[in-house]
Amino acid sequence: MSLPSFKSFVAGGETEAPTDTGHGAASSALWFVMRGGELLVARSGDSFDLPCAADLSHLGFGAERSHLMGHVDGTACRVASVPLNSEAPAGWSFEGVRGLFSVFPPGFFPAAARALGIAGWDREHRFCGVCGSPTALKPGERALECTACGHLAYPRISPAVIVAVVRGRQLLLARARRFPTGMYSVLAGFVEPGETLEQCVAREVREETGVEVKNLRYFASQPWPFPHSLMLAFTAEWAGGEIRPDPSEIADAGWYTVDTFPRLPDPLSVARRLINWFAEGPGRPS
Secondary structure (H helix, E strand, C coil), rough: CCCCCCCCCCCCCCCCCCCCCCCCCCEEEEEEEEEEEEEEEEEECCCEECEEECCHHHCCCCCCCCEECCCCCCCCEEEEEHHHHHCCCCEEEEEEHHHHHCCCCCHHHHHHHHHHHHHHHHHCCCEECCCCEEEEEECCCCCEEEEECCCEEEECCCCEEEEEECCCEEEEEEEEECCCCCEEEEEEEECCCCCCCCHHHHHHHHHHCCCCEEEEEEEEEECCCCCEEEEEEEEEEEEEECCCCCCCCCEEEEEEEEHHEECCCCCCCHHHHHHHHHCCCCCCCC
16 A cells, blocks of 8 residues: 555544454554564565554454554554564564654654554553553543553653753753764753653753753653653753763763754754754854
8 A cells, every 4th residue: 555644644542442452343444563662564665554454364463452543544543562572474574663764754753653652551551560460441541441450551651851052152962871873962851750841951951961051941842752752842041050971871062063063863853853943043153
């Protein structure tokens, strides 16, 4: 089939009947078959396809349960997890979702992010975290309910802040120890319990670089399903302090102008959007 553009993807499906496993459905669905963080695709040159069928039996998979996650161009989109030792059927392959973003249609990211999040949640909550009994889909909402004690498990979303700190025509960039060689980005970190977003921005920048910030402004948000983050982006101004990188997290940090930028994150990320904002605004050469 010809893969849709996903520009019309509409999220939904949390009110689906819990007994629907996707087998024997009346009409075909576009399937996101996840093996951990990998997606089942059929590659033909630079083009890719996803399975489109009423169920997954033709691929040899017997998903115990699947989830309706939305629609694209009137076609249902479903997600199902398969065991980590599953082999791809002939003509198909499991490929890392992050590596596919540059080749799939531009609107694909929201659908893939939703698929990754739902599949991970389902895979990690097959059993109750309170009593250990099996869980089942709860009618009317996106939740897994313990079949014994009734405990509810909702999809996990971990809020994280990311911030572009500006000093005149300079931008604070850092290289985290986990980054690929030579890549730098703006600073980010997870929100702690009881902490506001503004407090988190100030704390993360201070802890990682020793710099103080002021005049925070909200910029944008982006789901980042690696594995289940929601990135909340801000811009801020330097308020004082000299750069002292935290050696446990930051390999290097510095103030950069547009003409001295090092290797930067992928254009898809909100981190790169922040850097582009700086390059086209405060950091633009006069």
